[in-house]
Amino acid sequence: MITNTHYQGASFHELLKTDFPYLIPNTQHLSMDDETQASLPMGTTILAICYDDGVLIGGDRRAVEGHRISSRRIEKVYKTDQYSAMAVAGVAGLCIDMAKLFRTELEHYEKIEGELLMFEGKANKLAHMIRHNLQAALHGLVVVPIFVGYDHQQQRGRIFKYDVVGGMYEEDEHYATGSGGKDARNTIKKLYHRPLDEEGAVNIAIEALYDASEEDAATGGPDALRRIYPSLKTVTCDGVREITADRIEALFQSLLERIYKK
Incomplete structure (x- = not known):
């Protein structure tokens, strides 16, 4: 337990900045050439889709170092609290650290305040961390x-996207980003419709990532050889739930059969 701190608020991130700045990675004086940047593992394509009962979020499993594959099983989709999740694209190490710190931020707030932060408050906290x-x-x-x-107040799933300076923007239906984000968005736009149930959203996400x-x-x-498939999670009024690998595998097989029968 952290004791004898000067900061008394509910933000874990501000607590670290005030009392334990050495625990936050110092990037103020970084100087990196192109070769060094290219050697850093990068997470790539992520997406989100709203449907009738909530929202789906997902991403592929590959990380690259320049033109090389650095990992085939990286995790880009994280549960952040009972009713929210995030997916990350960019430098893998920083992405994973930010996801873990954000999850701790929300847990800390809940313990200090005795209640969950409102959805837009969570989104604003993440924007502050990106800044x-x-x-x-x-x-x-x-x-x-x-x-x-x-969002229990609005009784629907919601999506927020961000730019590199912490700008926060809401998308009403769907979004995808990362190196394959444009191709994924094109597929989602073509297939998206309302009403849309969970099964439909999962199928759209799988086809978009493919x-x-x-x-x-x-x-x-x-x-299929290594049984590596995208990570997909749904968030509804019942909480965050992961789509199982077996279910994703079966839907991928159906997709491939449909494509190659054309």
């Missing part, structure tokens, strides 16, 4: 997340 990473972003160490959650992997070398496609 804190601005110096690193200027040196090419970019973190670009998508944040989703179920299409992105066919066009973008940094996006990992389905790997």
Whole structure:
């Protein structure tokens, strides 16, 4: 337990900045050449889709170092609290650290205040953390997340996207970003409709990530041999739930059969 601190508020991030700044990575004086940046693992394509009961968030599993594959099983989608989740694209190490710190931020707030932060308050806290990473972003160490959650006040799933300086923008229906984001967005736009149930949203996400992997070398496609498939989570009024690998595998097989029968 952290004791004898000067900061008494509910923000864990501000607590670290005030009393334990050495625990936050110092990116103020970074100087990196292109070769060093290219050697850093990068997470790529992520997406989110609103549907009738909530919102789906997902991403592929590949990380790259320049033109090389550095990992086939990286996790880009994280549960941040009971009713929210985020996916991260950018420099893998910073992405994972930010996701973990943000989850701790929300847990700390809940323990101090005795209640969950409102959905837009969570989104604003994440924007503040991205703003804190601005110096690193200027040196090419970019973190670009998508944040989703179920808003109990509005009784619907919501999506927020961010730019590298912490700008926060809401998308009403769907969004995708990362190196394969444009290809994924094109597929989602073509297939998206309302009403849309969870099964429909999952199928759209799988096809969008497959299409992105066919066009973008940094996006990992389905790997039946190693049983590596995208990470997908749903957020509804009942909380965050992960779509199982078995279910994703079956839907991918159906997709491939449909494509190659054409």
